[in-house]
Amino acid sequence: MFDWLIVGAGFAGATLAERIATVRGEKVCVIDRRDHVGGNAYDELDAAGLLIHRYGPHIFHTNSAAVFEHLSQFTRWRAYEHRVLARMADGMLVPMPINRTTVNRLNGLSLTSEEEVEAFFSAQAEPVEEIRTSEDVVVSRVGRKLYETFFRGYTRKQWGLDPSELDRSVTSRVPTRADNDDRYFTDTHQFMPADGYTAMFRKMLDHPNITVMTSTDYAAVKDSIPHRRMVWTGPVDEFFGFRFGKLPYRSLTFRHETHDQEWFQPVGTVNYPGEEVPFTRVSEYKHLTGQAHPKTSITYEFPAAEGDPYYPVPRPENAALYKQYEALADATQDVWFVGRLATYRYYNMDQVVAQALATFRRIETTLPRGDGG
Ligand code: FAD
Structure with a gap:
């Protein structure tokens, strides 16, 4: 018993x-x-x-x-700050979440202060009376161009739904920054x-x-x-x-690959926000684990309607x-x-x-x- x-x-x-x-x-x-x-x-x-x-x-x-x-009772730790780049259709890589570098690189600008970047966002932002959906959150903060570049395609792939049909909480999770901080998370640990x-x-x-x-x-x-x-x-x-x-979930399928080269990409995760490819992101584990190895392994994530329950x-x-x-x-x-x-x-x-x-x-x-x- x-x-x-x-x-x-x-x-x-x-x-x-x-x-x-x-x-x-x-x-x-x-x-x-x-x-x-x-x-x-x-x-x-x-x-x-x-x-x-x-x-x-x-x-x-x-x-x-x-x-x-x-958790420290059960493991030693390796300090690691995750960084994500978004890959544009022309191959350009820019930091994600959107920060000052992202704005400058995409628009050929050289803004140097947070005030200038905030002014840029304000000039782009569209007024939205009541922020209800994921689209409203982003468009009201940074405008339609950045929304379409980074959020619309990615969200449609990830959820199989347009951001205008999704609760505001989905894109509220992703911050927009006026400084140069390119870490994906800002937590203390x-x-x-x-x-x-x-x-x-x-x-x-x-x-x-x-x-x-x-x-x-x-x-x-x-x-x-x-x-x-x-x-x-x-x-x-x-x-x-x-x-x-049945409670609805979004699922994922993973394609794991090993490449006969030391590194595949410059950071742990590269996002693919465009709808020209069916996957959302590619992650390379050696950045996360610190493992030294002449080869490298990566994972592609393909959002799916059927499969293991991952995202409510x-x-x-x-x-x-x-x-x-x-x-x-x-x-x-x-x-x-x-x-x-x-x-x-x-x-x-x-x-x-x-x-x-x-x-x-x-x-x-x-x-x-x-x-x-
Ligand atoms: P689970 O890890 O899902 O464990 C539940 C277990 O119950 C499963 O192993 C399942 O097989 C078992 N089970 C279910 N039903 C039965 C049954 N009938 N009989 C027997 N066994 C059963 N969190 C982060 O903090 N950072 C991240 O970077 C991060 N990345 C993520 C990336 C992806 C792609 C996903 C899907 C999630 C990510 N998460 C991340 C979230 C993280 O995975 C969860 O917070 C965590 O694993 C949840 O733990 P859990 O015990 O609640 O559920």
Whole structure:
């Protein structure tokens, strides 16, 4: 008999498994239908011996000292600041998010101060009465030309929807800068796990109270693994048998390639905002990992309607459908719903860890330890 069955060995499941096993001393069984731990953050050596991320590039960044300190128990870190360039149809590379260099390079200008760049944005910006959609966010800030160059095609590829049909939150995530800062993230902690994500997960789960079973689907074992309580980190609609319908997700397919050359591109990720190619971006892992190797491995990302659930589609009707499932989840005794699939939200890794740690605090206040029932 396990005290807990945890479905999913990603950040949500592994964080809770470790806390419950270590702090509460309870017995935990962690299952995952994939053949590995780590969830979407899983990394592995490819045939050439290069460390790659099977589900696309994962860069750790956080403003939370608590999350950073928590994970530091399970890994050493390598300082890494991610940089992204956008490739124009003519091959020109410009920094993304848009900054002063982007504006100068695209327009043949030599603006030198933030005031000048802000004045440039203001002159381009179109007034929008009520900012509702992703298109409104960008057009009202930097105007239609920059919107069309960087956002329209990219968003249409990424989501299969025009930015005018998407919630404002999608493009609000991407800042526009008047200075020369070309880092993709500005968080206080920006690091990669020195030995990779999978090594960090193995350390988290290496505890005598934790049993890990991969290639194990919940549906196949739910009646054969006796347990008192459960943490569910899979899709919330799947747990309830899709009773109100399927929550829509956008998916991706990845094309991994190894090239017989030391470097492929100048930075970790190059975005392809134009609709002349079907992929959105290409990432080269050696920039992220610091690995020295005569060859290099890259990943192309092709957005897809079908496949693994990656990005909840941010439209009001989907939020309303999720609310129905959330009400069921809240009413389900002894099951805790945690992580990006169980709460139908786009969360970064640090946010999932923070959510799992908050869930653990709730478990601690509501369930006496070793109550046996
Ligand atoms: P997951 O990692 O998805 O883990 C859930 C696990 O549950 C899965 O392994 C799944 O197989 C398992 N599961 C589901 N249902 C069942 C079932 N019925 N039975 C058994 N097992 C089941 N975040 C960042 O902070 N930085 C980044 O750079 C970044 N890049 C990303 C790039 C891409 C392409 C994607 C898709 C996401 C990215 N993220 C990034 C987000 C990051 O992947 C997530 O925040 C994190 O992995 C979520 O952890 P999780 O445990 O909630 O879910």
